[in-house]
Amino acid sequence: MKKVNAVNKYIKSALIxxxxxSSGGLHANVFLxxxxxxxxxxxxITYFSTPQVVPEQAQLIYYYPASVNAGxxxxxxxxxxxxxxxxxxxxTLCVSAGQHTLAAAVNDAPLYQQKANAGVNAxxxxxxxxxxxxxxxxxxxxxxxxxxxxEQELPVMNRSTRLVNRASGxxxxxxxxxxxxxxxxxxxVRFRFAGSSYDQMLPESQRKLDRLIDFTRRSNNVSSINLVxxxxxxxxxxxxxxxxxARAETVRQALIGAGIDASIINxxxxxxxxxxxxxxxxxxxxxxxxxRRVDIMINSH
Numbered sequence: 001m002k003k004v005n006a007v008n009k010y011i012k013s014a015l016i017x018x019x020x021x022s023s024g025g026l027h028a029n030v031f032l033x034x035x036x037x038x039x040x041x042x043x044x045i046t047y048f049s050t051p052q053v054v055p056e057q058a059q060l061i062y063y064y065p066a067s068v069n070a071g072x073x074x075x076x077x078x079x080x081x082x083x084x085x086x087x088x089x090x091x092t093l094c095v096s097a098g099q100h101t102l103a104a105a106v107n108d109a110p111l112y113q114q115k116a117n118a119g120v121n122a123x124x125x126x127x128x129x130x131x132x133x134x135x136x137x138x139x140x141x142x143x144x145x146x147x148x149x150x151e152q153e154l155p156v157m158n159r160s161t162r163l164v165n166r167a168s169g170x171x172x173x174x175x176x177x178x179x180x181x182x183x184x185x186x187x188x189v190r191f192r193f194a195g196s197s198y199d200q201m202l203p204e205s206q207r208k209l210d211r212l213i214d215f216t217r218r219s220n221n222v223s224s225i226n227l228v229x230x231x232x233x234x235x236x237x238x239x240x241x242x243x244x245x246a247r248a249e250t251v252r253q254a255l256i257g258a259g260i261d262a263s264i265i266n267x268x269x270x271x272x273x274x275x276x277x278x279x280x281x282x283x284x285x286x287x288x289x290x291x292r293r294v295d296i297m298i299n300s301h
Contacts, residue, residue, distance in 0.1 A: 050092065050129055050186070051175045051295070058097050058124030059173060061150065062104070062132045063090035063157055070140050076103040077167035089160040094173035097126030104142055151275045155290045175297065184222070185298040187212060189251060193283045193292065196246035198254060209251065213258045216298060225265045226297040227251050230273035232288035234281055237271055245269025251294045
């Protein structure tokens, strides 16, 4: 990882995005600006492991750990406001593959002295997902991290939906396997260790599934629902594959039981999740807990 130094005499604290991933990954330097935006209610949607985007897009997940509490953090894409994060929040954005200006700054209101500056472009490679987190290192900086580290920290965080996106370069994420559909909602429900029945789904996930069912029943433009089951890395591969299928089937039956057309529901069980890679065999480790899940993608044409 390469750190990039930048100083702004007008701003006391700035986040320096200095991410470099191998094989032509993300490169970005500091760029600051700000805008006033309207406020909408915050969602309680939490993080789940994101699938691969289509080759025409790249995906960035930027998160702001609660331990790094430096005030509201503004995220900018191509000189336009994307969102603001509070400690303990993350944002996901997708863009066309290629160069984009990416920046983040804390406490840059109300002067916005760097708003007119061009900043430094970031190269986003198609089909890639990049993880960037804020950190403390001689001030506030941003750093690229690998998926394993990010997905050990993200499950306790909430997605920021309080501020209206104004970045025209941001696109609706399209994921491999979703065909021509546009993903309306991505979320996940989790299960207890070795469990696959509805009763073994975590209570908060049962409530989340109820909300997703309610959304689907009220929507008139849902074309398909993809359910992908996963497990932690404990046990043998064949047992885990069957368990992942059983978890996805449990969610499918819950949807059908609520009156959702079975023909639009696609089910897969992929066994051990990527999030379990390198995790210990302890059941209570966070990377194991978040791997016992079913990813849910609700799509529209």
